[in-house]
Amino acid sequence: MTLQVQPKLIVHGGAGSSLHGKGGLEAVRNSLTKIIEEVYSLLVRGATASEAVVRGCQLLEDDPRFNAGTGSVLQSDGQIRMSASLMDGSLGRFSGVINVSRVKNPIEMALFLQNSPDRVLSDYGSAELARELQLPTYNALTDLRLKEWMQEREENFHKSMAGVVAEPELAESSHAGRGTIGVVALDGYGQLAAGTSTGGKGFERIGRVSDSAMPAGNYATKYAGVSCTGIGEDIIDECLAPKIVIRVTDGMSLKESMLRSFTEASKNGRDFGAIALDATGAISYGKTSEVLLAAYHNGDTIGDTLEWNDGELIGYC
Ligand code: ASP
Numbered sequence: 177m178t179l180q181v182q183p184k185l186i187v188h189g190g191a192g193s194s195l196h197g198k199g200g201l202e203a204v205r206n207s208l209t210k211i212i213e214e215v216y217s218l219l220v221r222g223a224t225a226s227e228a229v230v231r232g233c234q235l236l237e238d239d240p241r242f243n244a245g246t247g248s249v250l251q252s253d254g255q256i257r258m259s260a261s262l263m264d265g266s267l268g269r270f271s272g273v274i275n276v277s278r279v280k281n282p283i284e285m286a287l288f289l290q291n292s293p294d295r296v297l298s299d300y301g302s303a304e305l306a307r308e309l310q311l312p313t314y315n316a317l318t319d320l321r322l323k324e325w326m327q328e329r330e331e332n333f334h335k336s337m338a339g340v341v342a343e344p345e346l347a348e349s350s351h352a353g354r355g356t357i358g359v360v361a362l363d364g365y366g367q368l369a370a371g372t373s374t375g376g377k378g379f380e381r382i383g384r385v386s387d388s389a390m391p392a393g394n395y396a397t398k399y400a401g402v403s404c405t406g407i408g409e410d411i412i413d414e415c416l417a418p419k420i421v422i423r424v425t426d427g428m429s430l431k432e433s434m435l436r437s438f439t440e441a442s443k444n445g446r447d448f449g450a451i452a453l454d455a456t457g458a459i460s461y462g463k464t465s466e467v468l469l470a471a472y473h474n475g476d477t478i479g480d481t482l483e484w485n486d487g488e489l490i491g492y493c
Contacts, residue, residue, distance in 0.1 A: 179364025183219035184457050186472040187211060187232055189242045190355030191405045191449030191465040201482055204241065208471035209478055211235045215359070216473040225361040225369035225401075226264045226290070232359035233260065233283035233371045240318045243355030245281055248316045248375025250325040253382055256316050257299065258375050259389035262286040265368035265396030271295040272389035275376075276302035280314040283373050286389075296389065316375075328379055355469075356388055358403025360396070360453045368455060370394050370401035370417070377408060387411040391418050399455050400424040400433075406448025406465050414441050420452055430454040431492045438462040438489040462490035 189208060195201045215232040223231070237245025237260075248256045260282035261272030271289035273282050275298065285305060289295045297305055356374035363369075372394040376386045387393030387408035394403050395417035402417035411417075416437065423433035430452060441448070442464050449468035452460045461470050461481055471480035474493055484491060 177222035179220070179222065181362070181364060181366045182457055182475040183216065183364050184362040184453050184459055184472070184474060185212060185216050185219060185228065185232070185359070186451040186453055186459055186461065186470060187215070187236065187357070187359045188403065188405055188449065188451045188461075188468065188470040189236060189357055191463055191468045192355065193466045195467065195482075204469055205471075205480060205482055207239050207241060208469065208480060211239075212471050212473050212478050215361070219361060219363055222364060224365070225266070225363040225367045226262065226287075228361040228363065229262065229359045229369040229371040230283055230287050232361070233357060233373050234281050236357035236359070237281050237283060237373050240320075242357050243375045243378070244357040244373040246316050247318050247321060249321055249355075249378030250317075251376060251382060251384075252379050254325060255382075256375060258282045258316065258373065259386045260286045260371070260373035261296075261389040261394045262290060262371045263369065263391070263394055263396040263401070264290060265370070265398055265401050268397055269295070270391055270395070272394075273297050273302040273305070274385055274389045275299040275383070276306065278313050278315065279306050279311050280316070283371055285309070285311075286371070325379070356405040358394065358405060358451060360401040360403050360451055362401075362453050362455065362457060366455060368396045368398065368401040368453060370396040370403045372403045372405075374405075393417055395421050397421055397425055400430060400452060402450050402452045404448055404450045405468075407446070410441075410446040411448050414444065414446055416441070416448065416450060420450065424454050430456075430458040430460050431490070434460045434462045434490040434492070438464060442489055458492070460490055460492045464489065
């Protein structure tokens with residue numbers, strides 16, 4: 177299998193307010209770097225963009241630090257409901273599950289639905305599909321997320337969202353933040369894919385639908401791919417991922433498209449972040465929130481955005 181282009185990879189583990197301690201930062205950096213290394217080596221060995229994205233999402237879902245799969249935040253009623261989507265840019269095909277419970281890796285269900293005539297399932301349909309696929313029942317709850325929820329209940333759910341990542345200090349802090357995971361890959365054949373998975377905002381109303389399983393939060397074509405994180409309602413209102421991708425499709429550079437989209441978002445007072453790749457191999461990330469937990473492989477080196485704080489709305493390489 178000969179690779180025709182240099183693979184590129186970018187992943188995120190959420191956006192929001194600052195990590196609380198240096199320990200948190202180093203632990204997140206180690207997690208993201210290990211995942212980048214494993215997934216990038218798959219791309220170098222000939223994996224397709226979709227395969228790489230699914231593997232990256234599985235690894236991030238399995239890391240209890242991030243708000244997706246194991247370690248998902250609890251909703252207002254104390255239950256975990258997860259959402260995930262996959263978009264294969266070369267096929268131009270979106271699939272996803274919304275508010276699924278008791279499965280380990282929602283992204284695997286999104287992958288299954290890529291080849292189904294019905295490609296986005298809500299809670300009831302997702303539960304039926306999990307049963308049909310005989311997925312083992314799995315409890316994604318961690319002690320830290322339970323503690324966070326109990327504390328919030330005592331304080332009558334005054335926060336708008338749960339913590340960006342699960343950190344021991346988090347349950348003691350009053351900071352609000354968010355977390356979700358996403359992966360965008362360009363494979364050695366020039367194909368793009370994007371995947372996003374989340375436990376939601378945390379403490380939300382039952383039945384609230386996250387942007388993560390909508391094109392607004394996860395979108396890819398032959399030209400570009402984007403995964404978003406942050407306040408889902410803000411991402412939906414900006415229609416963020418398709419907006420960035422379509423600008424590139426219509427001829428704008430990825431850098432210009434990201435800059436224009438994030439400038440608009442900032443004027444509109446939005447609170448989110450996004451990661452992006454285009455078919456030429458350009459990598460970009462943007463945020464209107466305080467932090468974006470992203471890491472990337474540009475073919476030569478691994479970089480990350482954990483300490484990115486120069487006041488710019490976007491970064492590019
Ligand atoms: N965008 C997700 C949601 O609103 C949350 C996040 O990214 O942390 O469901």
